[in-house]
Amino acid sequence: MTSQHEHTVEVRVVTTAGVFPASGFEHEPAAQPVTVVLEKAKRALHITDTTNWIAVVGGNRIDPSLSYAANHLGPRVEIDWGPDHGAGGNA
Secondary structure, eight states: OOOTTSOEEEEEEEETTEEESSSSOEEEETTSBTHHHHHHHHHHTTOOOOTTEEEEETTEEEOTTSBTTTTTOOSEEEEEEEEOOOOSSOO
């Protein structure tokens, strides 16, 4: 149960299949794992295989199993989510 006083973040997920939500932002609890919104995006955008996909915010890879707070994200977040093309960086 969310309350009006709980810390929330505004979240948008950008993929090659489209953007979730289609307009605006989802309001998610800051303590919630990022994977929850990624699963919502996967269903809404009819994405079947997200094997080896990575989540990036502001050019930095994040850990979707952690919360927005643990990833130091907020109050408004745009997540680029897609295949890891292995273009340098840390594996």
